[in-house]
Amino acid sequence: MKYIKKKLTIENVKVDYIAKKYGTPAYCYSYSKLKRNIVNFKNNFRSFSPLICFAVKSNTNVNLIREIKKLGLGADVVSMGELMVAVKAGINPKKIVFSGVGKTAEEINYAINKKIFLINAESESEINQIEKIAKLKRKKIKVGIRLNPNTDAKTLNQISTGKKENKFGINSKTFVKLVNKYKKSKNIELKCLSVHIGSQILDHKPYEKMLKSILKILKKVEYKFEFIDLGGGMGISYNDRQKKLDYGKYHLAIKKFLSNYKSKIIFEPGRSIIGNTGTLVSKIIYIKKSGKKKFIILDAAMNDLMRPALYGAIHNIIPSIKKAKISKQNHEFVGPICESTDSFLTLKKFQELRENELIVICDVGAYGTSLGSNYNLRPKPIELLINGSKVKIIKKRQKHKDFI
Ligand code: LLP
Secondary structure, three states: OEEEOOEEEEOOEEHHHHHHHHOOOEEEEEHHHHHHHHHHHHHHOHHHOOEEEEEHHHOOOHHHHHHHHHOOOEEEEOOHHHHHHHHHOOOOHHHEEEOOOOOOHHHHHHHHHOOOOEEEEOOHHHHHHHHHHHHHOOOOEEEEEEEOOOOOOOOOHHHEOOOOOOOOOEOHHHHHHHHHHHOOOOOEEEEEEEOOOEOOEOOHHHHHHHHHHHHHHHHHOOOOOOEEEOOOOEOOOOOOOOOOOOHHHHHHHHHHHHHHOOOEEEEOOOHHHHHHHEEEEEEEEEEEEEOOEEEEEEOOOOOOOOHHHHHOOOOOEEEOEOOOOEEOOEEEEEOOOOOOOOEEEEEOOEEOOOOOOEEEEOOOOOOOHHHOOOHHHOOOOEEEEEEOOEEEEEEOOOOHHHOO
């Protein structure tokens, strides 16, 4: 995004034009950013050519996933719905991994029928269930076991998954037991050790610790895994002051790991692929003055973008047209939903704003639409993919009649 003659543009398209033609609120994705993110991700880990499975939960738009597929990625899914969307987008089932703590028998059956690459089991009961289903089908199923490495990802508590108090994965003691139980199984092919310690990780040190824990446990089991699935979690900068994940150091730590344990690596990145590609264009409905504060009431709300309400996450807000005049007052950007948490951001100063003007909420590509809902019976926004001067509708604006 950049300002050309004071007008904000996404690739070569003016935000004003988008709003006029397609209405607001509108989710807009930049294709060139998406492509750049994927190329960079591959380059960062080129030395060991990992299998990169896009975490579909971060964005479930089938047209976006189709582009991601064309750029060479597989998929990491956590439900039957996500598996369906990945298949519909044309992702080769041999590049699909299925994670999640509570896969039902129906979901396991479906995954087996689709011949996906790997099911990552997260409990003893689940791996027993997979074996039972595989036996009935007279098949040998490729399974990964998700280890809980008891590593603090040093991220928001709500999106931390690798500590022993989190519900995810299997502790080291049970892990060893399960490897011994299943290493010679007729219906389970133990293919992979998997981990995922959390999301929005900006420090490489938790990853180093995680790799050390994995190595420690691998030394305890007499079994050779072909694959190690390191999950996703790579963070992005939501503002200029935020530090950046040092991919060089993470890469180095993995190289060190691989020199001790020769294997193939899988990644499941979501946010780092799609996060900074998305913006939410929204119109100011009203401006309400209240004492020393201004409420900027937008036509986008927490149902369109949950992250601020859910985690106190900060997404920058910028105007669609730059003006010189600054108003030094608290500006609270809020949505129209009947909840006090329906508030995106408060800024101490902002340029003079008027009703009907447009603003843009930044970096909403990951966990934006996918966490969206119809709360207050609000229709979901239109989604657009912008490539150079071309704008393509990749999801129509929902109509009230779609859900009433
Ligand atoms: N693999 C597994 C097993 C996961 O649970 C997740 C995310 C990922 C991969 C992808 O992680 P990423 O690369 O996107 O960090 N709704 C929260 C994020 C929840 C992440 C859940 N798991 C947010 O908006 O920040």
